[in-house]
Amino acid sequence: MTHEEHHEAKTLGIGKAIAVLTSGGDAQGMNAAVRAVVRVGIYTGARVFFVHEGYQGLVDGGDNIREATWESVSMMLQLGGTVIGSARCKDFREREGRLRAAHNLVKRGITNLCVIGGDGSLTGADTFRSEWSDLLSDLQKSGKITAEEATKSSYLNIVGLVGSIDNDFCGTDMTIGTDSALHRIIEIVDAITTTAQSHQRTFVLEVMGRHCGYLALVTSLSCGADWVFIPECPPDDDWEEHLCRRLSETRNRGSRLNIIIVAEGAIDKHGKPITSEDIKNLVVKRLGYDTRVTVLGHVQRGGTPSAFDRILTKDVTRAMDERRFDEAMKLRGRSFMNNWEVYKLLAHVRPPKSKSGLHTVAVMNVGAPAAGMNAAVRSTVRIGLIQGNRVLVVHDGFEGLAKGQIEEVGWSYVGGWTGQGGSKLGTKRTLPKKSFEQISANITKFNIQGLVIIGGFEAYTGGLELMEGRKQYDELCIPFVVIPATVSNNVPGSDFSVGADTALNTICMTCDRIKQSAAGTKRRVFIIETMGGYCGYLATMAGLAAGADAAYIFEEPFTIRDLQVNVEHLVQKMKTTVKRGLVLRNEKCNENYTTDFIFNLYSEEGKGIFDSRKNVLGHMQQGGSPTPFDRNFATKMGAKAMNWMSGKIKESYRNGRIFANTPDSGCVLGMRKRALVFQPVTELQEQTDFEHRIPKEQWWLKLRPILKILAKYEIDLDTSEHAHLEHITRKRSGEANI
Numbered sequence: 001m002t003h004e005e006h007h008e009a010k011t012l013g014i015g016k017a018i019a020v021l022t023s024g025g026d027a028q029g030m031n032a033a034v035r036a037v038v039r040v041g042i043y044t045g046a047r048v049f050f051v052h053e054g055y056q057g058l059v060d061g062g063d064n065i066r067e068a069t070w071e072s073v074s075m076m077l078q079l080g081g082t083v084i085g086s087a088r089c090k091d092f093r094e095r096e097g098r099l100r101a102a103h104n105l106v107k108r109g110i111t112n113l114c115v116i117g118g119d120g121s122l123t124g125a126d127t128f129r130s131e132w133s134d135l136l137s138d139l140q141k142s143g144k145i146t147a148e149e150a151t152k153s154s155y156l157n158i159v160g161l162v163g164s165i166d167n168d169f170c171g172t173d174m175t176i177g178t179d180s181a182l183h184r185i186i187e188i189v190d191a192i193t194t195t196a197q198s199h200q201r202t203f204v205l206e207v208m209g210r211h212c213g214y215l216a217l218v219t220s221l222s223c224g225a226d227w228v229f230i231p232e233c234p235p236d237d238d239w240e241e242h243l244c245r246r247l248s249e250t251r252n253r254g255s256r257l258n259i260i261i262v263a264e265g266a267i268d269k270h271g272k273p274i275t276s277e278d279i280k281n282l283v284v285k286r287l288g289y290d291t292r293v294t295v296l297g298h299v300q301r302g303g304t305p306s307a308f309d310r311i312l313t314k315d316v317t318r319a320m321d322e323r324r325f326d327e328a329m330k331l332r333g334r335s336f337m338n339n340w341e342v343y344k345l346l347a348h349v350r351p352p353k354s355k356s357g358l359h360t361v362a363v364m365n366v367g368a369p370a371a372g373m374n375a376a377v378r379s380t381v382r383i384g385l386i387q388g389n390r391v392l393v394v395h396d397g398f399e400g401l402a403k404g405q406i407e408e409v410g411w412s413y414v415g416g417w418t419g420q421g422g423s424k425l426g427t428k429r430t431l432p433k434k435s436f437e438q439i440s441a442n443i444t445k446f447n448i449q450g451l452v453i454i455g456g457f458e459a460y461t462g463g464l465e466l467m468e469g470r471k472q473y474d475e476l477c478i479p480f481v482v483i484p485a486t487v488s489n490n491v492p493g494s495d496f497s498v499g500a501d502t503a504l505n506t507i508c509m510t511c512d513r514i515k516q517s518a519a520g521t522k523r524r525v526f527i528i529e530t531m532g533g534y535c536g537y538l539a540t541m542a543g544l545a546a547g548a549d550a551a552y553i554f555e556e557p558f559t560i561r562d563l564q565v566n567v568e569h570l571v572q573k574m575k576t577t578v579k580r581g582l583v584l585r586n587e588k589c590n591e592n593y594t595t596d597f598i599f600n601l602y603s604e605e606g607k608g609i610f611d612s613r614k615n616v617l618g619h620m621q622q623g624g625s626p627t628p629f630d631r632n633f634a635t636k637m638g639a640k641a642m643n644w645m646s647g648k649i650k651e652s653y654r655n656g657r658i659f660a661n662t663p664d665s666g667c668v669l670g671m672r673k674r675a676l677v678f679q680p681v682t683e684l685q686e687q688t689d690f691e692h693r694i695p696k697e698q699w700w701l702k703l704r705p706i707l708k709i710l711a712k713y714e715i716d717l718d719t720s721e722h723a724h725l726e727h728i729t730r731k732r733s734g735e736a737n738i
Contacts, residue, residue: 014361017110019065021051022082023117023124028180030082031118033161034660035073036710038113042070043709048108052178053085054117055092055124061104070712071577074516086117098128101137101228106145106153113158116176122160132156156310169457181208182218182628183505188418190625191224192294193257202247202258206276208265212332214262216343217339222631224378224418225259226250226347229266232328233340243279244286246347251289253412258289262325265501310545315516339632342639346382358387359649361642362448364394364401364463365427367457369622370485370499370611373423376454378414379638380483385411387646392446394428397455400463402435404442418631421502421624429458433465440475449658450645451639452477456486456497457533457693460668463681466668479648479660481641482668482681485634487622490535492684492695494670498637501629504541510617511546515580523574523610525549525581526600529595531621532586534692537700538621541585544703549573551584553690555701563593567605569713573609581610587627609649633671640676641669655725732733 019043023032032051034050051057057064076083082296091097106111115125134151139145145153162175185207192203207215212231219227227243229235236242247258260283261317266274283291294465319328363380365373377393384391393413397629417424432439442448451466453459459482469476484491487503505531514526532538536553543551550566552558570581584601585595599614606612626634644667652660660666667678689696 006367007396008198013649016045016112016453016535017047017049017108017415017500018114019049019051019105019108019110020068020084020114020116021054022084022086023054024086025123029176030086031076031079031115032545033176034082035076035085036706038068039710039712040070040074040706041072043712046112047133049108050084053087055089055097055101055121056087057085058101058104059089059097059538061100061107065108070207074578075580076301077316082116084171092124092128093258095131098131099135099138099622101128102132103139105156106139106149108135109152109738111153111156113156114140114161114483115158115451118162118163118175121562122162125158125160128160129156141549147449161199161686163510165389176321177216177589179629181215183265184626185215185219186222186625186631188294188296189219189259193223193259193416200251200256200290202260202289203285204260204262204276204283204291204293206262206264206293206295207294212263213263213266214332216261216266217343218262218338218628218632220259220347220403221262221339221635222418223259223342224346224416225261228261228263228343228347229279230263231265231267232332232336233270233325234274235266237267240282240286241665245404247283249495253415254440255412255415258283263364269323300647303671337585338636344388345639346379346635358389358637358648359449359716360390360408361450361452361453361645362392362401362446363425364397364435364454364486365423366397366453366459366488367427367429368445368456369423369427370422370456370497371421371485371502371622371624371626372498372634373425373427373454373485374414374417375626375631376483376485376498376638377425378417380452381409381414381453382411383639383642383680386646387642389646392423392448395457397428397430398435399428401432401442402425402438404438404445406442418635419625421626422622427455431458431462431465436469436473436476439679440473443475443478448478452481452483452641452645454483454485454498454638456484456488459484459492460491460493460681460684461690463666463668464685467682468500470661474659477652477659477661479486479645479652479658479665481644481666481678483634483637483641484670487538488532488693489533490533490539490694491668491670492688493668493681494672495699497669498630498634499622499626500537501633502624502627504545505623505709506621507542507625509616510620511548511582514613514615515582523579523581525570525574525583525606525610525615527583527585527595527599527602527612529587529614529616531617531619531725532588533694534586535589535591535694535698536586537698539589540700540704540707543582543584544586546582546633546712547710548582548584548707551586551600551704551707552589553586554589555694555698556704558590558593560593563598563601567602569608569711570602573712574606636671637676644678646671 020034020037036049050066050068052064052242120489136150140150155211167544180334207219213232213233216228216230226246260279262276280291280293283289319331361384363377381391391409392406394400463480463482466476484494485498489497489498489500491497494533530538534554536555539551539553549570585598595614599612648665649658652658663680663682666681668681668684669678687696
């Protein structure tokens with residue numbers, strides 16, 4: 001969009017009005033959504049109105065419908081719940097209530113409504129839209145509105161943003177609030193785990209989900225639970241026997257705790273509820289285990305929203321009511337089904353008792369540590385054992401492979417690894433090329449027939465070197481797969497890397513705390529340096545999630561003039577009611593415009609208006625317990641990689657030995673367009689900027705214009721950027737899958 005076209009669009013937007021409301025149960029991230037609606041609406045030239053207390057405020061009108069300003073949504077990104085309020089509204093369910101709501105909108109010239117809520121809220125919005133013409137006709141007949149007002153309000157545009165911690169809405173993979181709810185649950189599970197291990201206890205944890213088992217299912221994968229009960233897939237009639245056998249087998253393998261996750265709507269195949277108390281009584285009576293119940297309740301709605309939630313049905317219910325559970329599972333979507341299949345493998349398939357395996361697969365970590373690496377190793381090891389393979393672990397990456405730091409492991413070796421950060425196997429950046437002879441010798445010595453490499457850019461480049469080394473050493477002709485795991489999210493072939501979500505949440509949490517630390521002081525701007533090498537993913541996404549005024553990255557070159565514009569922008573901003581500014585800088589965005597330089601620049605230019613502070617976050621971004629997303633993502637990646645590996649080994653078996661020398665025998669397993677895909681490392685070479693260790697094309701760069709709009713910059717979007725912004729808006733409203 002040219003400057004002239006943008007000016008015309010804003011001119012046309014003047015006089016148009018948008019109302020935004022939150023309805024139903026609150027969900028973390030709703031405030032971020034409200035903020036985005038208000039600021040993008042104002043950016044387009046429209047008037048934007050808050051509707052306080054949901055549909056009840058829409059019906060009651062008066063002061064419940066107030067015009068919003070740019071400053072009125074400042075400092076609300078990190079707040080949980082909804083600051084404009086939400087209320088259950090019986091009045092709106094009746095036509096008379098909707099008639100009053102329509103009258104309130106018409107009188108204010110509002111013809112666009114944004115509803116942020118769950119299934120009931122969006123169903124109500126759809127009913128309101130379908131009745132709109134008839135409502136206007138009735139209002140005009142009764143003399144409450146004029147013919148001119150009816151003509152000006154002849155249409156009502158409605159967009160729905162799905163806000164529900166249960167993730168129970170079809171048409172989107174993740175609803176607003178779900179990721180944050182998982183964060184709260186996992187925090188509690190991690191805390192429970194320590195005391196349960198100390199006392200050899202069994203914990204039964206009940207989470208929300210009357211009709212949807214998403215929270216329970218992902219929680220079970222994220223904590224390595226022994227069992228999960230969800231409404232979509234009731235257990236078999238003999239589930240009591242199976243559960244007790246499962247728990248006793250786990251204890252006999254040396255585990256000091258058992259965790260059982262229950263969705264509040266869990267039922268058996270006959271529709272009878274399965275409660276957490278039922279399960280506790282069963283375990284105590286049959287096994288005599290010290291068993292405790294924890295019902296999380298509304299604590300799952302509380303707290304600050306995660307990074308994802310700041311950025312981000314009826315058919316299923318009917319199928320479950322009619323006991324068509326297989327259909328209900330399919331209606332939940334591919335992601336839900338994948339989670340369920342991985343859970344069943346890890347929790348319900350007995351590992352073989354014999355150590356002698358069908359094939360021998362080695363697992364290793366390469367590069368810098370990343371939260372979620374251990375979860376990927378655990379999944380890979382256990383799926384390998386379930387398949388009857390002999391599984392080896394390699395300590396200290398390629399260096400350990402060369403030195404023979406290799407051992408065979410069993411089921412219990414990786415117990416409790418899912419929630420642990422860092423790399424328990426040890427990891428180094430060393431590449432294999434200089435050690436091919438020793439590596440080849442150890443591949444032969446340990447009879448390694450396949451290699452799973454979990455790591456960052458060095459894992460990818462190490463894979464390329466292994467492919468090249470096959471020309472000299474036949475021993476390197478074994479299948480290998482790279483699972484991207486790095487906070488930088490810079491591995492070609494994948495939109496996401498294990499560990500990046502944890503780092504992003506760490507940055508957001510730190511930014512929140514830094515801003516809050518200055519509460520009550522004078523106006524202040526914070527300059528924060530993030531990791532990522534030359535990749536600006538963390539700086540950009542954290543900028544969106546934390547409400548940054550600028551995010552400097554290598555991929556988007558900037559000059560002293562750009563810095564000047566940013567400084568002047570903040571100077572003007574600080575003359576309003578805004579008291580906080582946030583600037584993020586990727587560590588290698590520019591060799592001359594360092595963090596110190598930018599800090600000094602802002603400090604000098606802000607004299608008398610604001611003062612500046614700087615923080616270099618450093619390696620704290622790599623540490624800590626992995627987020628639910630990274631635990632779940634890593635678990636599924638490990639399972640997928642081992643399944644692929646078993647197939648490739650079988651394909652490569654010739655004349656009594658493994659020989660794999662085709663391009664597709666060395667792959668990166670990546671997330672592309674919501675699907676896990678394998679791509680040969682050699683085919684990814686053309687997509688790679690090796691000098692700067694980043695992919696040549698990165699999907700998240702298209703989000704950069706949104707960051708600038710939300711920070712109140714007057715920017716010009718070209719046609720492709722404008723189209724993409726519209727697409728992002730549709731995705732956030734549930735019209736397209738995230």
